[in-house]
Amino acid sequence: MKIMKFGGTSVGKPERMHQVKDLITRDNQKKIVVLSALSGTTNALVGIGDALAAANKELAKERIDVLHKHYLAFYKELLKTDAARVKADKIVKEHFEFLNIILKISFNEAINRDILAQGELLSTKLFYTLLQELDIQAVFLPALDFMSIDENHEPELTKISDKVKVILANYPGDRIFVTQGYICKNHRNEVDNLKRGGSDYSASLIGAAISAEVVEIWTDIDGMHNNDPRVVDKTRPIAQMSFDEAAELAYFGAKILHPASIWPAQQYNIPVKLLNTMEPDAVGTTITAKELGTGVKALAAKDGITAIKIKSSRMLLAYGFLRKVFEVFEKYKTSIDMITTSEVAVSLTVDDTSHLKEITAELEKYGTVEIDTNQTIISVVGNLIAESKGTVAKVMNCLEEFPLRMVSYGGSRHNVSILVDAKFKNEALRSLNEGLFEWN
Ligand code: ADP
Ligand code: ASP
């Protein structure tokens, strides 16, 4: 069995949904099709939630109406028969009635998560209606029946696996299963989600849950490129990379993959393929355990980083100092990305600043604390970077024009990370692109 996940742009237009239908019926292999919301929908739902959080019901209503119109036009173009259109009309009505009812009740975070779930529910139901219209046999699998996270927001892989297997056993003769990415239930049995871009994570988790042969991530680009194509003009796809390399790139900002989407596949050694819905025969990227080649393969950048420096002369030769510092972050469930130390100071970076005030107050017990906001981590990722002669010198040469706030090297064999002020990000990525890769 394989997993085929299609992102927002792959289902964002009626003709694209038809293309997805073609792609899932190209072979007879059993597959679970994981769909995102139509492109733009989750952003629109975030906008509705924001308006409600600001108690601006008028604006929320306006936004609901704009989205509603979009869906009415969408299904009319997607479906041709009256019977299918009647079904789609019922689906759209049901979900927009739900959004309109929310306008009348008092808003809270759990309701916001319910709002965010509407996108994937709509896309999968409309896609399933298309399959029915075309007489393509398929089974609709509600993700909320099996996808779950615990109180720490971690997916419950064993439970997910047990539940999916029981459900699938009910359909021994079926070949196509359709489910939602992104959405899940939390430990309070409320509707929740796997964070923005989370459909990739759903696909990989479901792949691990059923020991799939492959997890295919179908998107709007022909695989993982060597640099961020939104920032740098000249980029190219990478045909093969290792789980470790892909995980570093995803974690450090390559938007093509959700940051956590590699580990479930890696744990169960399931290949992940990144493929282009608009160019289905392009090679794409295959991610496996194999480590190929040495040297730099790709760059990624993670924005919204805050650097925290704790300076203390007491740190000098004092054992236990770092433990105390880390304990503060642990207490506030804030994970650290980068760390560099000197004899009298330690610098760390975080991307979650929701407890920055409390963390700073506690760290001040140990020394003076300096905070730099608006930083970007640039990650240079590859295989055996340390062993590949001259690589780090080249990286530094490319960055000579920019002040470097932190440099982390040697933590893994796959990565050199550099922290710069966000305003230098684009130029730094371009300069590294020219200096580290050969272009002919
Ligand atoms: P989907 O909606 O299919 O999940 P995303 O927008 O989440 O698609 O991810 C695909 C996008 O990721 C591409 O269109 C591209 O702009 C962006 N991207 C950023 N970094 C990279 C990279 N290194 N390689 C490929 N795409 C990247
Ligand atoms: N629809 C969700 C989002 O836009 C999940 C996803 O597309 O992966 O973040």
Ligand code: MG
């Ligand atoms: Mg995505």
